[in-house]
Amino acid sequence: MSVLEIKDLHASVILDDETTKPILKGVNLTINSGEVHAIMGPNGSGKSTLASTIAGHPKFQVDSGSVTLDGQNVLEMSVDERARAGLFLAMQYPVEIPGVTTSNFLRSAKTAIDGEAPSLRTWTKDMKASMEKLKIDPAMIQRNVNEGFSGGEKKRHEILQLELLRPKIALLDETDSGLDVDALKVVSEGVNRALTEQNTGIMLITHYTRILRYIKPQFVHVFADGRIVDEGGPELADRLEEEGYDRYMSVAK
Amino acid sequence: MSTTDQTVRHGKEAADKVDGVPTGEDRVAIPGMSQEGEVLQEGRNQAGEPEIKHTKHGDISGVPDSSRAGRFSSYKVEEFPKLTSKLEDWRFTPLKRLKGLDETELTGAAPAVEVVSGEGQVTVTTVGRDDARIGKAGIPEDRVSANAWSAFSEATVISVPANVEADQPLLVDINGSSMDPAAQHIVIETGANSSALVVLRHRGQAVLSQNVEFQVGEGSKLTVVSIQEWDDNSVHASAQQAKIQRDGSLKHVLISLGGDLVRVTPSTRFAAQGGNVEMYGLTFVDEGQHLESRLFVDHSQPRCRSRVTYKSALQGENAHGVWVGDVLIRAEAEGTDTYELNRNLILNDGPRMDSVPNLEIETGLIAGAGHASTTGQLDDEHLYYLMSRGIPEEDARRLVVRGFLFEIIQQIGVESIEEQLRNSVEEELARHEN
Structure with a gap:
């Protein structure tokens, strides 16, 4: 049983050596193993900044507040230490890394997370099985990381990593964007497997409600102007579907 | 008005933009820089010698090097000007370190040519300089290349029937195995509808000017790794000239790792x-080394395609890398599809990289044309992605640097060669603990 606790988190984006701009303005959120928290909000509200700040992207600086995973101070950890502690961020725009094969990358990541190289036989078997379930072309493994992948392939590759690296808490940053309905189903099934088989806690960042048809959140948080402005159960998502974000835009100001 | 000026103007009218990217003279926004790079001396004559103005492509007096189309070529070394750093073609090269390749008679013994494996379907023969197969791919375009042309006595001909x-x-x-200045000539020819892969691996000690020809036959496919x-x-200067017949295909891979001064000019x-x-191309430039690649793609025929990807890594004091990529699309080369890319990775303080992509377009009726060049340190986003998967920074750097180079x-496409080169690169990296 793990818990990610975010308390009164304030963070800024670093624009250049001298300029920063505040984005997060006091975020409070607790995610336990096996829970799905949907973070919904209009573009530019700071949802992705929240995920990137927790993951430790160097473009963002924490101004105040705390983030802990099972009581450990996440903000004092380097990016790789956070991942080894059990955090995972499925990125909105995964980068292409020329010359590094997907196979080499996945094995390096698994070795780093587990602290030892996986046994070759079970690793190959697990990888094959996960790729098959995510309908990933087996040839992808020999291609360079994300290079020439379609938008859908990139997102499926992120979820493949989620399944193989078995994090305690996963942050999914607009994993649904750029997916057609078939790919959305496949990706959602992968997330649901992590949820039921590994009891992963999920922060599901999305602009649209359509992914919530396949991944059922227990908690829905509305994000506007750098903080959570409303919270509720799945019924809140239905209401957002009908009414949009307009009424929160005025609350946020 | 010279021919060159007219074609430039024509090109401007026809194609100010390619795929939305400005290509005309209007694009140049840096004072003192033209599309061809730095303007060294207004109206400079390449040699100060009036006889250097007759070429196949017309009168270039008064506008030397303003277009790659006007590049002088000759078999005779004395027809080229003496090398100075004012010549566009030689301005980055430390001429003193050429050890006489431009001036002295190249009477030293040429490096030994040894076939390691693969002979049979492909034949390797030694022939005299009057052999009919010599000289079909191109005429020397610089003084050092012409000097080798004047001097070589025997040539190696590699033939694919x-x-x-x-x-x-x-x-x-x-x-x-000798530091006496020497000349060498190698011809690789492929017959119609053949295919082959040839690896030329240069090692040992040499002061060498070399001409290498690739005569790519109709519909044939040649891969050459140098x-x-x-x-x-x-010290090694290598002019590698290719001529590709109808529907022929050439893949040229240039790997420069060792030597004090290596200057390869593939055309x-x-x-x-x-x-x-x-x-x-891949060059790994270490402390004190000068590794230079100057390539040229001459699109003079319609519906041909070219792709250029060159990378270098540099480390240490006085490591100097040079990449110049000239691509010319002549007026008659309609339907051309070309892209050239140069990426350079600076691994620590001290190196210098000069990167000059030149794209000249004389017709707007093309399928595509573009170029890109970047020089910098490791990409933070690449490191971040790997580290966010638990990979420690040091390992992430290793993965990214090796990925970049590999x-x-x-x-x-030859595993044994690839493995040996990966090991060589590992050794280079280990010198500076990368």
Whole structure:
């Protein structure tokens, strides 16, 4: 049983050596193993900044507040230490890394997370099985990381990593964007497997409600102007579907 | 008004933009820089010698080097001006370190040519300089190349007969064992509808000017890998000229790792339409080394395609890398599809990289044309992605640097050679604990 606790988190984006701009303005959120928290909000509200700040992207600086995973101070950890502690961020725009094969990358990541190289036989078997379930072309493994992948392939590759690296808490940053309905189903099934088989806690960042048809959140948080402005159960998502974000835009100001 | 000026103006009218990217003179926004790079001396004559103005492409007096189309070529060394750093073609090269390749008679023994494996379907013969197969791919375009042309006595001819698809790569070692300035001539020819892969691996000690010809026959497919792994004091100038017949295809992979001064000038010309060339390069420039690659793709025929990808890594004091990529699309080369890319990775303080992409377009009726060049340190986003998967920073750097460099090595397609080159690169990296 793990818990990610975010308390009164304030963070800024670093624009250049001298300029920063505040984005997060006091975020409070607790995610336990096996829970799905949907973070919904209009573009530019700071949802992705929240995920990137927790993951430790160097473009963002924490101004105040705390983030802990099972009581450990996440903000004092380097990016790789956070991942080894059990955090995972499925990125909105995964980068292409020329010359590094997907196979080499996945094995390096698994070795780093587990602290030892996986046994070759079970690793190959697990990888094959996960790729098959995510309908990933087996040839992808020999291609360079994300290079020439379609938008859908990139997102499926992120979820493949989620399944193989078995994090305690996963942050999914607009994993649904750029997916057609078939790919959305496949990706959602992968997330649901992590949820039921590994009891992963999920922060599901999305602009649209359509992914919530396949991944059922227990908690829905509305994000506007750098903080959570409303919270509720799945019924809140239905209401957002009908009414949009307009009424929160005025609350946020 | 010279021919060159007219064609530039024509090109401007026809194609100010390609795929939305400005290509005309209007694009140039840096004072003192033209599309061809730095303007060194207004109205400069290449030699100060009036006789250097007759070329196949017209009168270039008064506008030397303003277009690659006007580049002088000759078999005679004395027709080229003496080298100075004011010549566009030589401005980055430390001329003193050429050890006389431009001036002295190249009477030293040429490095030994040894076939390691793959002979059979592909033949390797030594011939005299009057052999009919010599000189079909191009005429020397610089003084050092012409000097070798004047001096060589024997040539190595590698032949792939028509319709033969060689199932083994031909591995050729070129072993130098003398520092006497020498000349060498190598011809690789492919018959119609054949295919082959040839690796030329240069090692040892040499002060060498070399002309290498690739005569790519109709519908044939040739892959050539030229590896420069010389000892630290060696000097090597290699003019590698390709001529591609109709629907022929050439993949050229250049790997420069060792030597004090290595300057390779690969040129590709198309004899007919439908040709395809892919040019890859990897240089690893260490402390004190000068490694230079100057390539040229001459699109003079319609519907040909070219792709250029060159990478270098540099480390240490006075490590100097040079990449110049000239691509010319002549007015008659309608339907051309070209892209050239140069990426340079600076691994620590001290190196210098000069990167000059030149794209000249004389017709707007093309399928695509573009170029890109970047020089910088490791990409933070790449490191971040790997680290966010738990990989420690040091390991992430290793993965990214090797990924950057190995991408070119992956193009070779001979596992034993690829493995050996990966090991060589590892050794280079270990010198500075990268």
